[in-house]
Amino acid sequence: MSDPAANVLFSEPGARYRTIAYGPVLCGIVLGLEVIRGGQAHWFGLIFCGLLLAGFVWLQVIAGKRHISVELTPDTLREGTETLPLRSIAEVLPEIDEESWDDEDWESARALGELTGVPRRRKGIGLKLRDGGLVQAWARDHHTLRAELTAAVAALDGSGTPVAEAETAEGDEEKEAR
Known part of the structure; x- marks a missing residue:
């Protein structure tokens, strides 16, 4: 059976899942700096913000993959x-x-x-x-x-x-x- 990806002439994903991790990683860095610095670490606030950012970005990634992705095959052009x-x-x-x-x-x-x-x-x-x-x-x-x-x-x-x-x-x- 032939691989469907082999017939794709052009493709743009619209959004990438890796962007979901940017907010939590940034909150993790801030939390790490607070722990290293020695003072009060805002565990709940930073974890909550990281999860909240990940949730909102996840919705945007799903919408981007659905509505602004492009794929060209020898038979069809899919735009969103x-x-x-x-x-x-x-x-x-x-x-x-x-x-x-x-x-x-x-x-x-x-x-x-x-x-x-x-x-x-x-x-x-x-x-x-x-x-x-x-x-x-x-x-x-x-x-x-x-x-x-x-x-x-x-x-x-x-x-x-x-x-x-x-x-x-x-x-x-x-x-x-x-």
């Missing part, structure tokens, strides 16, 4: 909770011209996912759909996503099957005709 089949993408639109005064049409298009717009610290990528609509994909590393997405869309022909598979199928049909 929305999955878009690559066969429905007609074209990956060019980057914004920073010197131009005019806005591109796709800059005001709906962002993929269930968020109201492109998440902070991420950059939009214009996509033209086969039905004529415009949407925005987004990623922190938007240059890599744009390159991988452009290559993946180019690898698909109009029927939504990878070009290599389509050529193999055509070759099989020719062999059967002989």
Whole structure:
């Protein structure tokens, strides 16, 4: 059986679990300094604050993993909770011209996912759909996503099957005709 992670062309996790430990570690350092310094150590307060910080950050990490993660496979683009089949993408639109005064049409298009717009610290990528609509994909590393997405869309022909598979199928049909 093939490994699903092997088919991932691009991935951004949205948030990392290690950030949960930052608050408790900082509270532990403060507690350690209080013990070393010799005076009253605020055991309850620092442990409580560390657990409280860990709890709030845990909620943010869960939300980040669910809503701002990105994954591109040869067949689909998942942006947060929305999955878009690559066969429905007609074209990956060019980057914004920073010197131009005019806005591109796709800059005001709906962002993929269930968020109201492109998440902070991420950059939009214009996509033209086969039905004529415009949407925005987004990623922190938007240059890599744009390159991988452009290559993946180019690898698909109009029927939504990878070009290599389509050529193999055509070759099989020719062999059967002989």
